Amino acid sequence: MKIRRNKPTLFSKIFSEFLLFAVLITALLWCAQTLFLDSFYKAVKKSRAAEALENVTRNVAADGEVLEDTMSDIGAYYNVCVMVLSERLEVLSNYECEPRCALHSLTRSQLAGLCLSAYENGGYLSEEWELREATSTESRFSYKTSLFTSDNIINAAVITSDSGSVRIALVNSHISPLHETVSTLRILLIWISAAIFLLAPILAFVISRSISRPISQLRTSAARLERGDFDISVPSDSDCREISELSDALAHSAAELSKAENLRRELIANVSHDLRTPLTAIGGTAELMRDFPEERTDENLEIITAEAKRLSRLVSDMMELSKLQSGVEKTDITDFSLTEVIKEVSRSISALARQGGYNIEVSVDGDAVVTGDRRRIEQVLQNLGANAVNYLGDGTAVRFVQTISDGRVRVDVIDDGEGIEEKDLPHIFERYYRSDKAHKRSSDGSGLGLSIVKTILDAHGAAYGVSSSPREGSDFWFSLKLADSK
Ligand code: ADP
Numbered sequence: 001m002k003i004r005r006n007k008p009t010l011f012s013k014i015f016s017e018f019l020l021f022a023v024l025i026t027a028l029l030w031c032a033q034t035l036f037l038d039s040f041y042k043a044v045k046k047s048r049a050a051e052a053l054e055n056v057t058r059n060v061a062a063d064g065e066v067l068e069d070t071m072s073d074i075g076a077y078y079n080v081c082v083m084v085l086s087e088r089l090e091v092l093s094n095y096e097c098e099p100r101c102a103l104h105s106l107t108r109s110q111l112a113g114l115c116l117s118a119y120e121n122g123g124y125l126s127e128e129w130e131l132r133e134a135t136s137t138e139s140r141f142s143y144k145t146s147l148f149t150s151d152n153i154i155n156a157a158v159i160t161s162d163s164g165s166v167r168i169a170l171v172n173s174h175i176s177p178l179h180e181t182v183s184t185l186r187i188l189l190i191w192i193s194a195a196i197f198l199l200a201p202i203l204a205f206v207i208s209r210s211i212s213r214p215i216s217q218l219r220t221s222a223a224r225l226e227r228g229d230f231d232i233s234v235p236s237d238s239d240c241r242e243i244s245e246l247s248d249a250l251a252h253s254a255a256e257l258s259k260a261e262n263l264r265r266e267l268i269a270n271v272s273h274d275l276r277t278p279l280t281a282i283g284g285t286a287e288l289m290r291d292f293p294e295e296r297t298d299e300n301l302e303i304i305t306a307e308a309k310r311l312s313r314l315v316s317d318m319m320e321l322s323k324l325q326s327g328v329e330k331t332d333i334t335d336f337s338l339t340e341v342i343k344e345v346s347r348s349i350s351a352l353a354r355q356g357g358y359n360i361e362v363s364v365d366g367d368a369v370v371t372g373d374r375r376r377i378e379q380v381l382q383n384l385g386a387n388a389v390n391y392l393g394d395g396t397a398v399r400f401v402q403t404i405s406d407g408r409v410r411v412d413v414i415d416d417g418e419g420i421e422e423k424d425l426p427h428i429f430e431r432y433y434r435s436d437k438a439h440k441r442s443s444d445g446s447g448l449g450l451s452i453v454k455t456i457l458d459a460h461g462a463a464y465g466v467s468s469s470p471r472e473g474s475d476f477w478f479s480l481k482l483a484d485s486k
Helices: 010-058 064-078 108-120 179-226 241-291 298-326 338-356 374-390 436-441 449-459
Strands: 081-086 091-095 124-131 141-144 152-160 166-174 333-337 359-364 369-373 397-405 408-415 463-469 473-481
Touching (some): 010 081, 010 124, 010 152, 010 166, 064 091, 108 124, 108 152, 179 241, 241 298, 298 449, 333 338, 338 359, 338 374, 338 397, 338 408, 369 473, 374 397, 374 408, 449 463, 449 473
Antiparallel strands (some): 081 091, 081 166, 124 141, 152 166, 397 408, 408 473
């Protein structure tokens, strides 16, 4: 594994990013309080005052108590002072909720000026008024332009009814000074910031460790795997789904790699052994025939031919299996009659049976159509049939039995031959596995026949298995879904 020292570790990255996040949040809180609180508060107040005026103008046509009540309701709801004037500036309704209201402190001439400005401005006006030191006769309020230092907003609207009568609606929204609130918030913020700066590193440490620990364990395991050490441990107790899945994937890869490595070793050992035996026999017999003319017998020629055949079967089985497992050969998936294939294979084996003196029986319970690669399934039946014949020993019959039930078809290839020892049964489908007995017989088997069967059946998603007992015979079976049950 390449070690990249120039890159930060996961722990330091999460730790520093968490700290940065804490600093940013604190800075944001301070900015919100010191820079934006005031202007945000005033903007909200302004929009509420405009909304209140809109409500007032909608209800300004009423008279007497109704007008009075409606204006009080609106004023109380929006927390604003409301005044409705006639064209001659007579007060028709008056709601006052704030003693520091600019509207109610205006002189009559200031009020008249305001109404005139609203009239000249197309019927609407919004002005800010600031409290100032009261001078003898003047109002305590003066008009100002700067938004941020004002403490009252007066909105005015001139409304002309259909009958031509004019009413002037005035709304005053008081902007309370925020200094006290701000200083209370500031103290609170100082405490919050102190708590963040104390707790953030501790939290950052705990979080970074809990995230980075399983990942660094996985990294160590992956590095060991890379060195060819398949006995790795992966974190199994992670709370995160991704890490658990990664652990499972790594554990699975380790198991598969270890299996592949074992297979590779076994393959080399078995191939060299299995190839060497026939080659030695061929070479030895040929030399004998070359050196001693009297050894040029039909028997020795038979040995050479048989061993050459065995060698050729071994090589072709090895190629077949590696082609199947590497997936280089395309599969030809069609719907076909499995029953037909059973009959064809049993017919081809029957030819041998006539010479060997045993029976081939076929029992089918209907026409079973399945989806798959016909040629491959035929190969499965060929291999199982050939094994049944090869290991028949003193047995007398090989039976192909087809049973259809529950949307599946099961095929049993049964023989009453020598059977398989219980200890061999779990390994029988493994590559190059040949029971001791079979090995001693030095049959022309390659030890790959059942491996080929297993690979094909796995690719078809078939269920398969074997039941056998020594000297009583074996039952190799597989079951496939029927095509019309899908
Ligand atoms: P081989 O080329 O040796 O037959 P296979 O993979 O086809 O290789 O079979 C593996 C081993 O399983 C055989 O060597 C044999 O010991 C055992 N075996 C397979 N089929 C039968 C059977 N029908 N009866 C008894 N033993 C069997």
